[in-house]
Amino acid sequence: MIYKEFQGKKLSALGLGAMRLPVVDGNNAMIDQAATEEMVAYAMEQGINYYDTAWGYHEGNSEIAIGKALGKYPRDSFYLASKFPGYDLSNMGKVEEIFEKQLEKCGVEYFDFYLFHNVCEMNIDGYLNPEYGIFDYLMEQKKNGRIKHLGFSTHGSLETMQRFLDAYGEYMEFCQIQLNYLDWDFQNAQTKVEMLDKKNIPVWVMEPVRGGKLASLAAEDEAILKNLREESIPAWAFRFLQTIPGVTMVLSGMSNLTQLQENIQTYTEEKPLNEEEWNALLGIADKMIQKTALPCTACRYCTGKCPKQLDIPYLISLYNEHRSTAVGFIAPMALAAVEQEKQPSACIGCRSCEAVCPQQIKISEAMADFAKKLQP
Known part of the structure; x- marks a missing residue:
């Protein structure tokens, strides 16, 4: 397992995301606890030490399942991350209630990493509103040692992200963004990486294979990549991320043991892309986008x-x-x-x-x- 340095800690470069855990009979709310514990056991054995969950994952059951699975191991053998669910505006006035419940659900006394969840256009005003006291409360928990590191995740626009950074950027220790070769230009991921670099904020990655979209490609695109180097198609997505300075943590929402084993194998070594390989991936991304995207240039004549x-x-x-x-x-x-x-x-x-x-x-x-x- 590759490890990355973060404030004196050695974090596995690959983290296990608990948004797509194995489920029973296709019911997203019914997590297969035995299969989840098998995955966590394998991950721990292979050196993964970062586990990411959230209040809303699996309709509220992810924190419980991952807490039970990790409860079998010494608390100092893993890093656990969860998030304040500001994606639901009805939660804005409940930060203390929710935080206490999250600790209970996970069966821990503190979170190693805690995030403002999904800062976006819908909730930015609430997150920045001092009347809700979200920032003040989370900073107090950090002071009390119940949050070791505070950060935020975002799917929002560049403008929304900048507003949040202007307000709280100096206190944010990491930021989780949607980052992959399809979104490098399409979702302005490159510009987001540059924004964070200017603030010296390390990058955490979500959706490295775009929810599975980049786990397989058209036959002609697979042939292009195969001629450049011998890698599985999902591994190409991870090698892309290994090429970007500032990326510290890559989270993958693996839903079965096979996916976990394959991704761990990729992370036994770091093999960043060369210029030709990088350009080939971005060229494939352009073709994928052109198949579905309307060619708007934002000229604003309309x-x-x-x-x-x-x-x-x-x-x-x-x-x-x-x-x-x-x-x-x-x-x-x-x-x-x-x-x-x-x-x-x-x-x-x-x-x-x-x-x-x-x-x-x-x-x-x-x-x-x-x-x-x-x-x-």
Whole structure:
């Protein structure tokens, strides 16, 4: 196992994420405890010492399951991370209640790592609102030794991330972002890495294989990579991350023992990409995006013609993201911060925007489809 230095600690470069644990009969709320404990036992044996869970994973049962599995080992033999669930705005006034319950669910007296969960457009105002006292409470727990290291995760825009960093950046010890070769440009991951580097904040990675999307590729793309070096397709995604300075922790939500074994094998050695290999991966990412993404250049000719004054380039960017993933939670969270009259459903289909679009995008059809996809 490769290890990374972090404030005097040796962290396994690969961490086990507890968002996609094995389940019974496809029921996400019903974790297969025996299979989970088998995975944790293997991970511990092979040198993984970082385990990441959260309040909402597996409908509230992930913290319990991972706590039971880790409870078989000495407390100083692993690092445990959890998060304050600000993705649900009804939790904003419950930081103390939730934190105490999390410790109880995990069966521990402290968290080694604790995060503001998913800072995004929907919750940034709440996170920054001193009336909720979230920051003050978590800093107090850090002072009391119940949080060893405090950080944040984010799926938000660059602007939202900058707002959070401006407010609390000097107190953040690490940041967890969605980072992989598909999102290097598509989700502005490169710029986020650069922002964190300027603040000297180490990078924690989530979605290294994009929820499994990068675990297999089209045959022609696999052939391109095979001609460059002998690696499994998932391993290419991890080698990409090993090439980026500042990446300290890579979290993978492995849902069976085989995935765990394969990823641990990848992390027995560090094999960063050379320039040709790096460019090949980004070229493959471009092709993948072009297959689903509308070619909006954000020229904004359309916005001047829209009678509803919709921010069409922004909505298209969210539409493109929503179509690129099977998870589909980023766009709804971003749109939660957008007024109802500015949502995709507000488009009246007048096509005035399409008359001036240099890319000849059928915007009205895209907005109608987006609105349909967003329906529960």
